[in-house]
Amino acid sequence: MRDLAHSADALSRDLLDWYDVHARAMPWRVAPADRAQGVIPDPYRIWLSEVMLQQTTVAAVKDYFERFTRRWPTVTDLAAAQDADVMGEWAGLGYYARARNLLKCARVISTERDGRFPDSYEELIGLPGIGPYTAAAVAAIAFDRPETVLDGNVERVMARLHDEHAPLPGVKPILKAHAAALTPQHRPGDYAQAVMDLGATICTPKSPACGICPWRAPCRARTEGTAADLPRKTPKKPKPTRHGIVYIARSECGDWLLERRPDKGLLGGMLGWPGTDWEAAPSEAAPFDADWTPAPAEVRHTFTHFHLILQIRTATLPAGFVTEANQELLRRHDFRPSDLPTVMRKAYDLVRDTLC
CATH class of the missing domain: 1.10.340.30 (Hypothetical protein; domain 2)
Known part of the structure; x- marks a missing residue:
């Protein structure tokens, strides 16, 4: 042997x-x-x-x-x-x-x-x-x-x-x-x-x-x-939970308002929905004034170091809306949900039937 x-x-x-x-x-x-x-x-x-x-x-x-x-x-x-x-x-x-x-x-x-x-x-x-x-x-x-x-x-x-x-x-x-x-x-x-x-x-x-x-x-x-x-592992600390809000909006002709995240940080450089920072108790930070409708469901997602819970708000873009520097208005024929990071796609999946 x-x-x-x-x-x-x-x-x-x-x-x-x-x-x-x-x-x-x-x-x-x-x-x-x-x-x-x-x-x-x-x-x-x-x-x-x-x-x-x-x-x-x-x-x-x-x-x-x-x-x-x-x-x-x-x-x-x-x-x-x-x-x-x-x-x-x-x-x-x-x-x-x-x-x-x-x-x-x-x-x-x-x-x-x-x-x-x-x-x-x-x-x-x-x-x-x-x-x-x-x-x-x-x-x-x-x-x-x-x-x-x-x-x-x-x-x-x-x-x-x-x-x-x-x-x-x-x-x-x-x-x-x-x-x-x-x-x-x-x-x-x-x-x-x-x-x-x-x-x-x-x-x-x-x-x-x-x-x-x-x-x-x-x-x-x-x-x-x-x-x-084996192998043994040092016990991990419990993951904290963070909260945030995402704002999903479309124009009357079906274009989607998306926001490119900063290059550094989580989801860096990715297109996603405008939203708040992810923290213990986020404040409303809508990308424009509107009658935002809360979605009945919320997104739950886990990253390496924390759990995330996102509330969803939906609205229609006002006529003549002008995007800011970090925003894009994506035509409906160019929008592919598969291009979104997973957490943003989860938000889309929860409200798409009410917006599409």
Whole structure:
């Protein structure tokens, strides 16, 4: 029986053998058999997928990725895109700062690097919006560099493999050291994807399938019967609840009044309904004087750090209404609810039958 006293090379070989048979098919991934035949991953597709996957699931990302790459098949195509078009395609994925940084990074690569991604961690991490995880993932997967990729799946695998009971996030450096010790020089890109696949499909948060795991023999948590309890996490503080009001208005001919949010902050740069700040007890701040009608239902939405409850007011735009600098009057034929961020689309869905 192999245990952790055996070589890291042997453990990585076992995992790669498993991956060669069980690798998940993804639209941005080069399958291990194709890679063995010399097919090279497209760094643009790897980078785009990794940015999209932050704080999001593979299932949620696939359709977005395929739409993006159909519309902007290369990084130079994305760099030339209109900001509003990109933000509209991103709507629903959340964490909108990622989309703004996506454009910044694409434009740096297009204008300063002739459309070519750098192939080292050190250069990648200097690009807009690319942090340690993304730099390691792109360097490993796209360029086969032996970088240590540490996402939530890998953290869970390492915590169980080594039976680490110290809680996250404090234990991250220890888990990264364990992961680095296992990262091979041979096929590091496939290995990075293999260990993430292992966490996503076998070493899952609940009910891990230890009986079919390629690392079942050396896994200390399996031996100790603690796998289901790991990784431990420091308890989170309860999320506060904030409140706000959104104002949804249409003209007599069906045009919609929308407001572009500031570039910085939540939903930065996105079009949405005019509204109040989100705070404990918001005051009315209608975008124009009108007989605003309260909607019977309210929006409930959860962000990373707080819950949000939004009241909805509706009205008809007065004749001759003039928009302010941050407002747009969108013609009904140009209005696509899918372009709205999720919280704003929820508000629209609640009142659309009374306004359309």
